[in-house]
Amino acid sequence: MQAFKLVPVAAFLLAACGGGDAADSGAADSAPAGQPAAPAAAVGPTLPSGALTVPDWYSVDHDAGTVNVTLTAGSTPDNNYWNYNGAIRGQLAITVPEGYTVTIDLVNQDPNMAHSVGVSSELSNFAIPPAPNPVFDGAMTQNPQSMVDATMPGESESITFVADAAGNYSLVCYIPGHSAVGMWLYFVVSAADEAGVRGL
Ligand SMILES: [Cu+2]
Numbered sequence: 504m505q506a507f508k509l510v511p512v513a514a515f516l517l518a519a520c521g522g523g524d525a526a527d528s529g530a531a532d533s534a535p536a537g538q539p540a541a542p543a544a545a546v547g548p549t550l551p552s553g554a555l556t557v558p559d560w561y562s563v564d565h566d567a568g569t570v571n572v573t574l575t576a577g578s579t580p581d582n583n584y585w586n587y588n589g590a591i592r593g594q595l596a597i598t599v600p601e602g603y604t605v606t607i608d609l610v611n612q613d614p615n616m617a618h619s620v621g622v623s624s625e626l627s628n629f630a631i632p633p634a635p636n637p638v639f640d641g642a643m644t645q646n647p648q649s650m651v652d653a654t655m656p657g658e659s660e661s662i663t664f665v666a667d668a669a670g671n672y673s674l675v676c677y678i679p680g681h682s683a684v685g686m687w688l689y690f691v692v693s694a695a696d697e698a699g700v701r702g703l
Contacts, residue, residue, distance in 0.1 A: 550671060550689055551596045551702030560588060561597070563698040570599045570666075570698060571606045574620055574674070576654070577613025582685055584613035587620070587674065591685035596701040598691040601669040603698075609644055610659045616678070617655050619647035622664070622690055623675045629682040633675050639664040647677035669694035 557563070560573040577584035582591050599605050609620045621643030625633040637643035642664040646652035654660045669692045676686040691697075 548593045550691075551594065553701055555598060555697055555699030555701055556703050557699045558588075558703060561700055563599075563603075565600075565696075565698075568600075568603045569606070570603050571608070572597060573608045573610060575610045575612055576618035576620075576676070576686075577611060577616070577656075584616065585618070585676070585681050585684060585686045587676075587686070587688055590688055590702070593673070593687060593689050594702050596689035596691050597674065598693055598697050598699055598701060599666050600696040600698055601666060601692050601694050603666055604663060605642075605666050606661055606663045607642075607674075608659060608661045609654050611654045611656055614656055617650045617653040618681065618686070619644045619653040619677050620662070620674055621647055621677060623673045623687075625673055625675065625682075625687075626671060626689075629673075629675070629685075629687055632677055632679055632682050633673075635677050637664070638668070638672050639666060643677075648679065650678060653678060666692040668692060 560575070562571045563569070574587045576587060579586060579589040581589055585591070588595070607620060609618070611618050621635060622638045623633040623636075624638050632648070635643060635647050641662055644654055644660045644662055672690040672692065674688045674690045675682050678686075689702075691701075
C-alpha cells in the first residue's frame with residue numbers, strides 16, 4: 504500500500520509544474536523536463552476510494568459466491584477505443600469478495616483492434632506490458648498478446664476463475680502498447696466481502 508500513499512505527492516508535483524492534466528491522464532509515464540524521474544512504484548494513479556456502486560455490468564450472488572462482470576473494450580471512442588467500459592488507467596477499482604468465483608465477459612466493440620484481459624499483479628509500471636501470467640488460474644483470455652488471435656472486433660470471450668487471494672491487482676490488456684496508453688483498471692479482491700465498483 505505504500506506505493507499508493509506516494510501517488511498524491513507525485514500528482515501534485517506534476518500539476519504544480521504544468522506537467523499535464525494529472526486528473527485526466529492519471530500519471531505521466533515520464534517526469535516533466537527538469538524534474539527527476541519518479542520511482543517506478545510511484546507512477547501509478549491512486550486506487551479509487553469512496554463508495555462502492557453496482558453498475559449494470561456488474562452482478563454478485565452472495566448465496567452462490569459468484570460475481571459476473573461484463574467488460575466492454577471500446578465501449579466508447581475514448582483513448583482510441585482502447586478502454587474498458589469507457590475507463591482507463593486505473594480509474595475504476597472492480598472489487599470482488601475473496602473466494603468468489605468470478606466470470607468476466609470481455610466484449611470487444613472496438614471497430615479496429617484486438618484486445619484481451621487478464622488479472623495481473625502489476626500495479627504501477629504499465630509502460631512495459633505486464634507478462635501474461637495471470638494471478639489466478641484461468642484469469643486471462645486466449646492469445647492475449649496477439650493482434651490477430653486475441654479477442655477480435657465484434658467477438659466476445661469469457662473467463663472464469665476463483666479469486667482466492669485478497670489483494671490489489673490489475674485488469675490488463677496485453678496487446679503490445681495498450682497498457683502503456685492506459686488500457687488497465689484496478690481489480691481488488693476484498694477480504695471484507697466487498698462487492699462492486701469504486702471510481703464510477
Ligand atoms: Cu487492448
